[in-house]
Amino acid sequence: EAQVTQNPRYLITVTGKKLTVTCSQNMNHEYMSWYRQDPGLGLRQIYYSMNVEVTDKGDVPEGYKVSRKEKRNFPLILESPSPNQTSLYFCASSLGRANYEQYFGPGTRLTVT
Amino acid sequence: AQKVTQAQTEISVVEKEDVTLDCVYETRDTTYYLFWYKQPPSGELVFLIRRNSFDEQNEISGRYSWNFQKSTSSFNFTITASQVVDSAVYFCALSEAPTSGTYKYIFGTGTRLKVLA
Numbered sequence: 001e002a003q004v005t006q007n008p009r010y011l012i013t014v015t016g017k018k019l020t021v022t023c024s025q026n027m028n029h030e031y032m033s034w035y036r037q038d039p040g041l042g043l044r045q046i047y048y049s050m051n052v053e054v055t056d057k058g059d060v061p062e063g064y065k066v067s068r069k070e071k072r073n074f075p076l077i078l079e080s081p082s083p084n085q086t087s088l089y090f091c092a093s094s095l096g097r098a099n100y101e102q103y104f105g106p107g108t109r110l111t112v113t
Numbered sequence: 114a115q116k117v118t119q120a121q122t123e124i125s126v127v128e129k130e131d132v133t134l135d136c137v138y139e140t141r142d143t144t145y146y147l148f149w150y151k152q153p154p155s156g157e158l159v160f161l162i163r164r165n166s167f168d169e170q171n172e173i174s175g176r177y178s179w180n181f182q183k184s185t186s187s188f189n190f191t192i193t194a195s196q197v198v199d200s201a202v203y204f205c206a207l208s209e210a211p212t213s214g215t216y217k218y219i220f221g222t223g224t225r226l227k228v229l230a
Contacts, residue, residue, distance in 0.1 A: 042222035098210040104158040
């Protein structure tokens with residue numbers, strides 16, 4: 001089954017404790033992206049990657065890191081999480097051009113206390 | 114800069130009513146793409162439709178229809194004879210195809226549609 005998977009689905013952590021949210025897709029998609037969803041703000045792009053070893057900032061990259069060492073994986077790293085990073089996070093992938101729709105993972109709900 | 118505006122935060126309708134969700138966009142590029150996604154109460158995001166800037170033909174898919182008008186920079190979504198299962202948050206999104214070859218997606222803030230039985 002074609003899908004985007006994220007882990008963990010739920011995470012509660014404390015300020016400053018490094019964490020990684022994994023994202024993997026099995027569709028051989030070139031483009032991958034991370035979003036955060038907050039009430040009243042919709043979906044905002046954090047980082048995106050056009051291909052292996054090619055990443056770029058979205059609209060809200062502060063406090064996040066990403067890497068793309070393999071085509072299928074695109075982990076999101078929070079080196080020192082803060083309470084304002086409490087949010088619902090989605091990973092997405094697409095074939096790689098602007099006109100293609102994105103396939104989204106199920107979401108990761110992160111709470112930073 | 115890119116921008117997508119969904120001015121309707123929440124809409125409530127009674128089942129079988131028609132409802133239109135508005136989407137207004139801003140872009141400097143001549144080549145761009147518009148999308149609608151649905152987020153039902155279960156939380157997943159589901160792709161509904163895409164349109165490119167060169168194709169202003171309206172589209173109908175069952176009870177769903179989309180009206181793309183470049184003159185007003187709008188890409189509105191109409192649900193005819195709404196059903197309770199249409200209750201969801203609907204997002205409009207924009208991506209451009211710059212010569213740099215990289216591109217961002219910009220989503221609107223979403224419209225929450227409640228269809229009451």
